[in-house]
Amino acid sequence: MYKKLKHYTDTLNYELEKTARVMRILGIQLMEKLKIDLMLDEYVALDIVSCHQGICQRDLAKLIIKDRANTGRILNSLEEKGLITRFVDTKNNRLVRKMAITEKGYKILISINKKVESYVAETKRVVSEDELDGLYLSLKKLREKLEEMIELKI
Amino acid sequence: MYKKLKHYTDTLNYELEKTARVMRILGIQLMEKLKIDLMLDEYVALDIVSCHQGICQRDLAKLIIKDRANTGRILNSLEEKGLITRFVDTKNNRLVRKMAITEKGYKILISINKKVESYVAETKRVVSEDELDGLYLSLKKLREKLEEMIELKI
DNA sequence: AAAAATATGTTGCATTTACAACAATATTAT
DNA sequence: ATAATATTGTTGTAAATGCAACATATTTTT
Numbered sequence: 001m002y003k004k005l006k007h008y009t010d011t012l013n014y015e016l017e018k019t020a021r022v023m024r025i026l027g028i029q030l031m032e033k034l035k036i037d038l039m040l041d042e043y044v045a046l047d048i049v050s051c052h053q054g055i056c057q058r059d060l061a062k063l064i065i066k067d068r069a070n071t072g073r074i075l076n077s078l079e080e081k082g083l084i085t086r087f088v089d090t091k092n093n094r095l096v097r098k099m100a101i102t103e104k105g106y107k108i109l110i111s112i113n114k115k116v117e118s119y120v121a122e123t124k125r126v127v128s129e130d131e132l133d134g135l136y137l138s139l140k141k142l143r144e145k146l147e148e149m150i151e152l153k154i
Numbered sequence: 155m156y157k158k159l160k161h162y163t164d165t166l167n168y169e170l171e172k173t174a175r176v177m178r179i180l181g182i183q184l185m186e187k188l189k190i191d192l193m194l195d196e197y198v199a200l201d202i203v204s205c206h207q208g209i210c211q212r213d214l215a216k217l218i219i220k221d222r223a224n225t226g227r228i229l230n231s232l233e234e235k236g237l238i239t240r241f242v243d244t245k246n247n248r249l250v251r252k253m254a255i256t257e258k259g260y261k262i263l264i265s266i267n268k269k270v271e272s273y274v275a276e277t278k279r280v281v282s283e284d285e286l287d288g289l290y291l292s293l294k295k296l297r298e299k300l301e302e303m304i305e306l307k308i
Numbered sequence: 309a310a311a312a313a314t315a316t317g318t319t320g321c322a323t324t325t326a327c328a329a330c331a332a333t334a335t336t337a338t
Numbered sequence: 339a340t341a342a343t344a345t346t347g348t349t350g351t352a353a354a355t356g357c358a359a360c361a362t363a364t365t366t367t368t
Contacts, residue, residue, distance in 0.1 A: 008201040009217060012290045013177050019297040020174035021219050023167050025304050047162040058346060063163060065175050067326060068347060094334060094345060126299040131292060136166045138289045143173040145280040150179050153327085195354095212316060221356055222317060248315060248364060307357085 034115045038108075041066070045074050046109055049084055049101050056089075056096040061154050068154060075099065083108060188269045192262075195220070199228050200263055203238055203255050210243075210250040215308050222308060229253065237262060 008014050027040050036043070041064065048063050049055060055063075061071035078084045083105030089098045101109065124132065162168050181194050190197070195218065202217050203209060209217075215225035232238045237259030243252045255263065278286065 007205045008198050009205075012286055012293070013181065014198075015290055015293045015297060016170070016174045016177055018219055019293050019300070020170045022297055022300045022304060023170055025306070026300060027167065029304060044162050044168075051161045051163075056346080065172055069327085069349080070325065072347065072349095092334085092345085095332085096346060123300075126303075127296050132166055132296075135289070135292045135296065136169055138285060138292070139166070139169045139173050142281050142286075142289065143169060143176055146173070146176045146180060146277075149280075150176060150183060152179070210316080223319080223357080224355060226317065226319095227354095246315085246364090249362085250316060 030116065030119055034112075034119075036112055036115065038112070039074075039077075041074055042078055043109075043112060045071075046078060046083055046101065046105055047113075049078075049099055050106065050109055053100045054089070054098045056091055056098050058096070058154065060099075062152070066154075078105070184270065184273055188266075188273075190266055190269065192266070193228075193231075195228055196232055197263075197266060199225075200232060200237055200255065200259055201267075203232075203253055204260065204263055207254045208243070208252045210245055210252050212250070212308065214253075216306070220308075232259070 024040070031038065031040055031043070038046070045060065045064055048060060052060070052063075057071055057075065058068060060075075061068050064071065064074075066074070075084065075086065079086055079099075082102060084099045084101055086097050086099045088095055090096065091098075178194070185192065185194055185197070192200070199214065199218055202214060206214070206217075211225055211229065212222060214229075215222050218225065218228075220228070229238065229240065233240055233253075236256060238253045238255055240251050240253045242249055244250065245252075
């Protein structure tokens, strides 16, 4: 009888997907509430570029977990808004488009981070920081193991 | 200096999204590998219907975290395949479309669960069961708190 | 009693996303 | 050296997804 089986809603898989979804919605709602004129994904990309100056598109794609096509489009938007610059360079002797955050992008990123900071503090009131840290570490460990099992075509 | 700030890739948010993504890809790849002739979401919906016989569409939508439109479409597909039946009933004096799993759907669900089971055992080799359980509980707690903060328009 | 709000499901559309094909170049194999 | 393979980015397209609008019916408010 499969009644004894764990159903999907009782699985880690489900909880993960649902939590990630809720977190994403929270993020999007926060961007709107704070009247931040960037898509969430653009903000994420901008933040990653800021601490990986000179990263190439494909490596960025791996970090933001989008395919190359969409990563390119996100970067087009950031470039049009003058928040990043792109330039051709080489990586392993190959021509790649690298990018860096601009002065303007930097200022905007800081202002967003400042706005977001107080909100993050709020989240910590909800669940203890220790618990969040433990959660983070467990997730990271699990994710790294799981990543070895799949083939990401990015 | 925002160098002292936590960057997005170091946040729980990022880890959550990435882990969920990896898990979903694993799920989809598993469905293909096992030659299961259902979309992952269809399987999830079927499983939930199986343990919530007579659930209505909107309640199901909340469980599978899709909007009502897409939930309806998933159910159309399951119905066309003869895996569920839908019927009109009332809920709080309102007419709703409820559904139940069919004999055929039941058989297919069991066969899929059997196939998946051995794979789930594999996952447990990767990270200890205790750790997975702890992760699950922390996630659930966090998610339930976060859910209070957002408004899901389903 | 009439009007407004709520609950449910469907349809249509616009956005997002992924995937496949291509172009250009570099590396590796034959 | 030539061919095959791999890396990177772009373009085009198809699928997935969400959202707004609608239809219907019921509850709540005025």
